Amino acid sequence: xxxxxxxxxxxxxxxxxxxxxxxxxxxxxxxxxxxxxxxxxxxxxxxxxxxxxxxxxxxxxxxxxxxxxxxxxxxxxxxxxxxxxxxxxxxxxxxxxxxxxxxxxxxxxxxxxxxxxxxxxxxxxxxxxxxxxxxxxxxxxxxxxxxxxxxxxxxxxxxxxxxxxxxxxxxxxxxxxxxxxxxxxxxxxxxxxxxxxxxxxxxxxxxxxxxxxxxxxxxxxxxxxxxxxxxxxxxxxxxxxxxxxxxxxxxxxxxxxxxxxxxxxxxxxxxxxxxxxxxxxxxxxxxxxxxxxxxxxxxxxxxxxxxxxxxxxxxxxxxxxxxxxxxxxxxxxxxxxxxxxxxxxxxxxxxxxxxxxxxxxxx
Numbered sequence: 001x002x003x004x005x006x007x008x009x010x011x012x013x014x015x016x017x018x019x020x021x022x023x024x025x026x027x028x029x030x031x032x033x034x035x036x037x038x039x040x041x042x043x044x045x046x047x048x049x050x051x052x053x054x055x056x057x058x059x060x061x062x063x064x065x066x067x068x069x070x071x072x073x074x075x076x077x078x079x080x081x082x083x084x085x086x087x088x089x090x091x092x093x094x095x096x097x098x099x100x101x102x103x104x105x106x107x108x109x110x111x112x113x114x115x116x117x118x119x120x121x122x123x124x125x126x127x128x129x130x131x132x133x134x135x136x137x138x139x140x141x142x143x144x145x146x147x148x149x150x151x152x153x154x155x156x157x158x159x160x161x162x163x164x165x166x167x168x169x170x171x172x173x174x175x176x177x178x179x180x181x182x183x184x185x186x187x188x189x190x191x192x193x194x195x196x197x198x199x200x201x202x203x204x205x206x207x208x209x210x211x212x213x214x215x216x217x218x219x220x221x222x223x224x225x226x227x228x229x230x231x232x233x234x235x236x237x238x239x240x241x242x243x244x245x246x247x248x249x250x251x252x253x254x255x256x257x258x259x260x261x262x263x264x265x266x267x268x269x270x271x272x273x274x275x276x277x278x279x280x281x282x283x284x285x286x287x288x289x290x291x292x293x294x295x296x297x298x299x300x301x302x303x304x305x306x307x308x309x310x311x312x313x314x315x316x317x318x319x320x321x322x323x324x325x326x327x328x329x330x331x332x333x334x335x336x337x338x339x340x341x342x343x344x345x346x347x348x349x350x351x352x353x354x355x356x357x358x359x360x361x362x363x
Contacts, residue, residue: 030063239345
Protein backbone atom coordinates (compact mmCIF):
# COMPACT_ATOMS: atom_id res chain seq x y z
CA UNK A 1 0.00 0.00 0.00
CA UNK A 2 1.28 3.46 -0.91
CA UNK A 3 0.32 6.31 1.44
CA UNK A 4 0.52 9.80 -0.04
CA UNK A 5 0.08 13.09 1.80
CA UNK A 6 -1.37 16.22 0.19
CA UNK A 7 -1.34 19.62 1.88
CA UNK A 8 -1.16 23.36 1.32
CA UNK A 9 2.10 25.00 2.42
CA UNK A 10 2.62 28.45 3.94
CA UNK A 11 2.95 29.92 0.45
CA UNK A 12 -0.45 28.55 -0.58
CA UNK A 13 1.06 25.96 -2.88
CA UNK A 14 -0.20 22.43 -3.22
CA UNK A 15 2.31 19.85 -1.99
CA UNK A 16 2.31 16.09 -2.38
CA UNK A 17 4.69 13.50 -0.92
CA UNK A 18 4.77 9.73 -0.70
CA UNK A 19 4.78 9.12 3.07
CA UNK A 20 5.42 5.39 2.99
CA UNK A 21 5.29 2.10 1.14
CA UNK A 22 3.65 -0.37 3.50
CA UNK A 23 3.56 -4.15 3.17
CA UNK A 24 0.12 -5.32 4.28
CA UNK A 25 0.15 -9.14 4.45
CA UNK A 26 -2.93 -11.21 3.57
CA UNK A 27 -5.83 -11.29 4.24
CA UNK A 28 -5.58 -7.45 4.17
CA UNK A 29 -8.69 -6.83 6.21
CA UNK A 30 -9.94 -3.35 7.06
CA UNK A 31 -8.43 -3.29 10.55
CA UNK A 32 -4.99 -4.19 9.16
CA UNK A 33 -5.17 -1.39 6.60
CA UNK A 34 -6.37 1.09 9.26
CA UNK A 35 -3.53 0.11 11.61
CA UNK A 36 -0.96 0.51 8.83
CA UNK A 37 -2.25 3.96 7.90
CA UNK A 38 -2.45 5.16 11.50
CA UNK A 39 1.07 3.89 12.27
CA UNK A 40 2.38 5.83 9.27
CA UNK A 41 0.65 9.00 10.50
CA UNK A 42 2.06 8.45 13.99
CA UNK A 43 5.57 8.00 12.60
CA UNK A 44 5.29 11.35 10.85
CA UNK A 45 3.60 13.02 13.83
CA UNK A 46 0.62 14.12 11.75
CA UNK A 47 -2.10 11.88 13.19
CA UNK A 48 -3.93 14.96 14.47
CA UNK A 49 -3.71 16.91 11.21
CA UNK A 50 -5.65 14.65 8.85
CA UNK A 51 -8.66 16.21 7.13
CA UNK A 52 -9.75 13.58 4.62
CA UNK A 53 -8.58 10.16 3.46
CA UNK A 54 -9.14 9.17 -0.15
CA UNK A 55 -9.14 5.47 -1.07
CA UNK A 56 -10.21 3.18 -3.87
CA UNK A 57 -13.71 1.78 -3.72
CA UNK A 58 -13.11 -1.63 -2.15
CA UNK A 59 -14.99 -3.19 0.76
CA UNK A 60 -11.85 -3.63 2.88
CA UNK A 61 -11.09 0.08 2.40
CA UNK A 62 -14.61 0.94 3.58
CA UNK A 63 -13.99 -1.11 6.72
CA UNK A 64 -10.56 0.49 7.21
CA UNK A 65 -11.95 4.01 7.01
CA UNK A 66 -14.71 3.19 9.50
CA UNK A 67 -12.04 2.04 11.96
CA UNK A 68 -9.91 5.13 11.30
CA UNK A 69 -12.88 7.43 11.66
CA UNK A 70 -13.72 5.95 15.07
CA UNK A 71 -10.12 6.44 16.18
CA UNK A 72 -9.99 10.05 15.02
CA UNK A 73 -13.40 10.80 16.55
CA UNK A 74 -12.33 9.49 19.96
CA UNK A 75 -9.28 11.73 19.83
CA UNK A 76 -11.39 14.73 18.71
CA UNK A 77 -9.22 15.10 15.62
CA UNK A 78 -11.97 15.27 13.05
CA UNK A 79 -14.01 18.10 11.55
CA UNK A 80 -17.69 18.14 10.51
CA UNK A 81 -18.43 15.05 12.62
CA UNK A 82 -16.48 13.01 10.12
CA UNK A 83 -18.85 13.72 7.23
CA UNK A 84 -15.94 14.65 4.99
CA UNK A 85 -13.40 12.16 6.35
CA UNK A 86 -13.85 9.27 3.91
CA UNK A 87 -13.45 10.33 0.28
CA UNK A 88 -14.11 7.74 -2.39
CA UNK A 89 -11.76 8.06 -5.34
CA UNK A 90 -13.69 9.51 -8.26
CA UNK A 91 -10.94 8.61 -10.74
CA UNK A 92 -11.26 4.98 -9.64
CA UNK A 93 -15.04 5.05 -10.17
CA UNK A 94 -14.54 6.47 -13.66
CA UNK A 95 -12.05 3.71 -14.40
CA UNK A 96 -14.47 1.00 -13.23
CA UNK A 97 -17.24 2.45 -15.37
CA UNK A 98 -14.96 2.62 -18.42
CA UNK A 99 -14.01 -1.02 -17.86
CA UNK A 100 -17.72 -1.86 -17.80
CA UNK A 101 -18.08 -0.12 -21.15
CA UNK A 102 -15.06 -1.79 -22.69
CA UNK A 103 -16.16 -5.20 -21.43
CA UNK A 104 -19.10 -4.96 -23.84
CA UNK A 105 -16.69 -4.94 -26.79
CA UNK A 106 -13.84 -7.01 -25.32
CA UNK A 107 -13.86 -9.59 -28.11
CA UNK A 108 -13.94 -6.83 -30.74
CA UNK A 109 -11.04 -5.00 -29.08
CA UNK A 110 -9.06 -8.24 -28.95
CA UNK A 111 -9.77 -8.81 -32.63
CA UNK A 112 -8.54 -5.30 -33.52
CA UNK A 113 -5.40 -5.77 -31.42
CA UNK A 114 -4.71 -9.13 -33.06
CA UNK A 115 -5.24 -7.56 -36.47
CA UNK A 116 -2.79 -4.74 -35.80
CA UNK A 117 -0.26 -7.22 -34.43
CA UNK A 118 -0.67 -9.46 -37.49
CA UNK A 119 -0.16 -6.61 -39.94
CA UNK A 120 2.87 -5.22 -38.09
CA UNK A 121 4.73 -8.54 -38.15
CA UNK A 122 6.24 -7.99 -41.63
CA UNK A 123 7.07 -5.03 -43.83
CA UNK A 124 5.21 -6.66 -46.72
CA UNK A 125 1.97 -6.80 -44.76
CA UNK A 126 2.32 -3.17 -43.73
CA UNK A 127 2.84 -2.12 -47.37
CA UNK A 128 -0.19 -4.09 -48.52
CA UNK A 129 -2.26 -2.60 -45.76
CA UNK A 130 -1.18 0.93 -46.65
CA UNK A 131 -2.28 0.41 -50.26
CA UNK A 132 -5.85 -0.43 -49.27
CA UNK A 133 -6.14 1.78 -46.22
CA UNK A 134 -9.47 3.18 -47.32
CA UNK A 135 -11.24 -0.16 -47.12
CA UNK A 136 -8.86 -1.49 -44.47
CA UNK A 137 -9.49 -4.86 -42.88
CA UNK A 138 -12.07 -6.54 -45.18
CA UNK A 139 -10.02 -5.74 -48.26
CA UNK A 140 -6.85 -6.87 -46.56
CA UNK A 141 -8.44 -10.25 -45.82
CA UNK A 142 -9.07 -10.68 -49.56
CA UNK A 143 -5.35 -10.22 -50.21
CA UNK A 144 -3.89 -12.09 -47.27
CA UNK A 145 -5.07 -15.74 -47.01
CA UNK A 146 -3.61 -16.18 -43.52
CA UNK A 147 -5.65 -13.26 -42.15
CA UNK A 148 -8.88 -15.02 -41.22
CA UNK A 149 -10.10 -12.66 -38.48
CA UNK A 150 -11.17 -9.07 -38.81
CA UNK A 151 -13.69 -6.62 -37.26
CA UNK A 152 -17.02 -6.66 -39.09
CA UNK A 153 -19.03 -3.59 -40.00
CA UNK A 154 -21.30 -4.32 -37.05
CA UNK A 155 -18.25 -4.54 -34.79
CA UNK A 156 -17.08 -1.11 -35.90
CA UNK A 157 -20.53 0.32 -35.23
CA UNK A 158 -20.41 -0.99 -31.67
CA UNK A 159 -16.91 0.39 -31.17
CA UNK A 160 -18.06 3.78 -32.43
CA UNK A 161 -21.00 3.84 -29.99
CA UNK A 162 -18.79 2.93 -27.05
CA UNK A 163 -16.20 5.54 -27.99
CA UNK A 164 -18.84 8.27 -28.25
CA UNK A 165 -19.90 7.54 -24.67
CA UNK A 166 -16.37 7.14 -23.30
CA UNK A 167 -15.24 10.50 -24.70
CA UNK A 168 -16.86 12.22 -21.71
CA UNK A 169 -14.99 9.89 -19.36
CA UNK A 170 -11.71 10.65 -21.10
CA UNK A 171 -12.26 14.39 -20.62
CA UNK A 172 -13.33 14.02 -16.97
CA UNK A 173 -10.35 11.82 -16.18
CA UNK A 174 -7.91 14.36 -17.59
CA UNK A 175 -9.58 17.26 -15.76
CA UNK A 176 -9.46 15.59 -12.34
CA UNK A 177 -6.09 13.88 -12.71
CA UNK A 178 -4.00 17.03 -12.52
CA UNK A 179 -1.30 16.84 -9.89
CA UNK A 180 0.05 20.40 -9.86
CA UNK A 181 -3.19 22.08 -8.82
CA UNK A 182 -6.18 21.19 -6.60
CA UNK A 183 -8.90 19.35 -8.49
CA UNK A 184 -11.68 18.72 -5.95
CA UNK A 185 -13.42 21.98 -6.90
CA UNK A 186 -13.76 20.65 -10.46
CA UNK A 187 -15.42 17.32 -9.64
CA UNK A 188 -19.05 18.35 -9.35
CA UNK A 189 -19.37 19.76 -12.86
CA UNK A 190 -17.66 16.69 -14.30
CA UNK A 191 -19.92 14.36 -12.29
CA UNK A 192 -22.93 16.28 -13.55
CA UNK A 193 -21.79 15.93 -17.15
CA UNK A 194 -21.37 12.16 -16.78
CA UNK A 195 -24.76 11.86 -15.09
CA UNK A 196 -26.55 13.71 -17.90
CA UNK A 197 -24.82 11.53 -20.49
CA UNK A 198 -25.76 8.26 -18.76
CA UNK A 199 -29.35 9.38 -18.22
CA UNK A 200 -29.67 10.23 -21.89
CA UNK A 201 -28.48 6.75 -22.91
CA UNK A 202 -30.04 4.53 -20.24
CA UNK A 203 -33.24 4.04 -22.29
CA UNK A 204 -31.50 4.05 -25.66
CA UNK A 205 -33.33 2.18 -28.43
CA UNK A 206 -30.15 0.20 -29.09
CA UNK A 207 -30.08 -2.87 -26.82
CA UNK A 208 -26.29 -2.91 -26.86
CA UNK A 209 -25.98 0.70 -25.65
CA UNK A 210 -28.76 0.32 -23.10
CA UNK A 211 -27.21 -2.78 -21.55
CA UNK A 212 -23.79 -1.13 -21.29
CA UNK A 213 -25.05 2.14 -19.79
CA UNK A 214 -27.29 0.49 -17.21
CA UNK A 215 -24.32 -1.41 -15.84
CA UNK A 216 -22.22 1.76 -15.67
CA UNK A 217 -25.03 3.76 -14.09
CA UNK A 218 -25.34 1.38 -11.13
CA UNK A 219 -21.78 2.15 -10.04
CA UNK A 220 -22.17 5.86 -10.73
CA UNK A 221 -25.39 6.29 -8.73
CA UNK A 222 -23.89 4.44 -5.76
CA UNK A 223 -20.88 6.74 -5.80
CA UNK A 224 -23.01 9.86 -6.17
CA UNK A 225 -25.12 8.93 -3.17
CA UNK A 226 -22.08 8.54 -0.94
CA UNK A 227 -19.69 11.29 -2.01
CA UNK A 228 -21.64 14.36 -3.05
CA UNK A 229 -21.10 16.39 0.14
CA UNK A 230 -17.40 17.11 -0.13
CA UNK A 231 -17.41 17.77 -3.86
CA UNK A 232 -20.39 20.11 -3.41
CA UNK A 233 -18.73 22.11 -0.63
CA UNK A 234 -15.46 22.58 -2.49
CA UNK A 235 -17.33 23.55 -5.66
CA UNK A 236 -19.11 26.29 -3.70
CA UNK A 237 -15.72 27.51 -2.46
CA UNK A 238 -14.65 28.03 -6.06
CA UNK A 239 -15.40 31.77 -6.54
CA UNK A 240 -16.43 31.11 -10.13
CA UNK A 241 -19.23 28.85 -8.92
CA UNK A 242 -20.46 29.51 -5.36
CA UNK A 243 -24.02 28.35 -4.66
CA UNK A 244 -25.01 28.72 -8.28
CA UNK A 245 -23.15 25.53 -9.16
CA UNK A 246 -25.36 23.61 -6.70
CA UNK A 247 -28.53 25.22 -8.03
CA UNK A 248 -27.45 24.26 -11.55
CA UNK A 249 -26.15 20.73 -10.95
CA UNK A 250 -28.50 19.28 -8.36
CA UNK A 251 -31.65 19.37 -10.56
CA UNK A 252 -29.63 17.38 -13.10
CA UNK A 253 -28.25 14.96 -10.54
CA UNK A 254 -31.28 14.15 -8.38
CA UNK A 255 -35.02 13.51 -8.76
CA UNK A 256 -37.02 16.72 -8.44
CA UNK A 257 -38.44 15.79 -5.01
CA UNK A 258 -34.90 15.38 -3.59
CA UNK A 259 -33.25 18.52 -4.99
CA UNK A 260 -34.14 21.06 -2.28
CA UNK A 261 -33.47 18.57 0.48
CA UNK A 262 -29.97 17.83 -0.85
CA UNK A 263 -29.25 21.52 -1.36
CA UNK A 264 -30.27 22.10 2.26
CA UNK A 265 -27.93 19.34 3.47
CA UNK A 266 -24.98 20.89 1.65
CA UNK A 267 -25.77 24.39 2.95
CA UNK A 268 -26.12 23.11 6.51
CA UNK A 269 -22.85 21.17 6.30
CA UNK A 270 -21.08 24.24 4.93
CA UNK A 271 -22.32 26.46 7.76
CA UNK A 272 -21.53 23.80 10.36
CA UNK A 273 -18.01 23.62 9.01
CA UNK A 274 -17.72 27.41 9.04
CA UNK A 275 -18.91 27.53 12.65
CA UNK A 276 -16.25 25.00 13.64
CA UNK A 277 -13.55 27.18 12.12
CA UNK A 278 -14.99 30.24 13.87
CA UNK A 279 -14.89 28.39 17.18
CA UNK A 280 -11.28 27.35 16.60
CA UNK A 281 -10.35 30.91 15.68
CA UNK A 282 -12.13 32.40 18.70
CA UNK A 283 -10.43 29.89 20.99
CA UNK A 284 -7.09 30.80 19.49
CA UNK A 285 -7.70 34.49 20.15
CA UNK A 286 -8.61 33.66 23.73
CA UNK A 287 -5.10 32.43 24.34
CA UNK A 288 -5.51 28.70 23.74
CA UNK A 289 -2.74 26.76 22.13
CA UNK A 290 -2.76 26.27 18.38
CA UNK A 291 -3.02 22.59 19.23
CA UNK A 292 -6.77 23.18 19.16
CA UNK A 293 -6.46 23.31 15.42
CA UNK A 294 -5.44 19.68 15.52
CA UNK A 295 -7.97 18.52 18.05
CA UNK A 296 -6.01 18.65 21.29
CA UNK A 297 -8.23 20.02 24.04
CA UNK A 298 -5.44 20.43 26.59
CA UNK A 299 -4.35 24.10 26.91
CA UNK A 300 -0.71 24.99 27.30
CA UNK A 301 0.75 26.19 30.58
CA UNK A 302 0.59 29.78 29.38
CA UNK A 303 -3.12 29.58 28.61
CA UNK A 304 -3.78 27.88 31.94
CA UNK A 305 -2.22 30.75 33.87
CA UNK A 306 -4.08 33.22 31.68
CA UNK A 307 -7.40 31.58 32.52
CA UNK A 308 -6.49 31.69 36.21
CA UNK A 309 -6.03 35.44 36.07
CA UNK A 310 -9.38 35.86 34.33
CA UNK A 311 -11.18 34.78 37.50
CA UNK A 312 -9.92 37.95 39.23
CA UNK A 313 -11.48 40.38 36.74
CA UNK A 314 -15.11 41.52 36.92
CA UNK A 315 -17.87 39.58 35.24
CA UNK A 316 -18.68 42.59 33.04
CA UNK A 317 -15.07 42.87 31.88
CA UNK A 318 -15.05 39.21 31.00
CA UNK A 319 -18.33 39.61 29.15
CA UNK A 320 -17.14 42.67 27.20
CA UNK A 321 -13.94 40.86 26.29
CA UNK A 322 -15.99 37.96 25.01
CA UNK A 323 -18.28 40.24 22.95
CA UNK A 324 -15.32 42.05 21.41
CA UNK A 325 -13.74 38.76 20.41
CA UNK A 326 -16.91 37.29 18.93
CA UNK A 327 -17.80 40.48 17.05
CA UNK A 328 -14.37 40.63 15.44
CA UNK A 329 -14.69 37.06 14.21
CA UNK A 330 -18.37 36.77 13.38
CA UNK A 331 -20.04 40.07 12.41
CA UNK A 332 -23.77 40.44 11.80
CA UNK A 333 -23.25 39.14 8.27
CA UNK A 334 -20.53 36.51 8.52
CA UNK A 335 -17.85 35.92 5.94
CA UNK A 336 -19.62 32.93 4.48
CA UNK A 337 -22.81 34.93 3.86
CA UNK A 338 -20.80 37.75 2.33
CA UNK A 339 -18.97 35.31 0.09
CA UNK A 340 -22.21 33.65 -1.02
CA UNK A 341 -24.00 36.92 -1.77
CA UNK A 342 -21.15 38.57 -3.65
CA UNK A 343 -21.08 38.07 -7.40
CA UNK A 344 -19.16 35.30 -9.09
CA UNK A 345 -15.56 35.75 -10.11
CA UNK A 346 -15.33 36.66 -13.78
CA UNK A 347 -12.60 37.89 -16.07
CA UNK A 348 -13.85 41.48 -15.75
CA UNK A 349 -13.66 41.41 -11.94
CA UNK A 350 -9.87 41.37 -11.94
CA UNK A 351 -7.82 41.66 -15.08
CA UNK A 352 -4.91 39.93 -13.34
CA UNK A 353 -6.92 36.74 -12.86
CA UNK A 354 -6.75 34.12 -15.57
CA UNK A 355 -10.32 32.83 -15.38
CA UNK A 356 -9.37 29.66 -17.22
CA UNK A 357 -6.65 28.81 -14.71
CA UNK A 358 -7.72 25.75 -12.75
CA UNK A 359 -5.65 26.51 -9.63
CA UNK A 360 -8.21 27.61 -7.06
CA UNK A 361 -5.45 28.59 -4.62
CA UNK A 362 -4.43 31.51 -6.85
CA UNK A 363 -7.65 33.31 -5.98
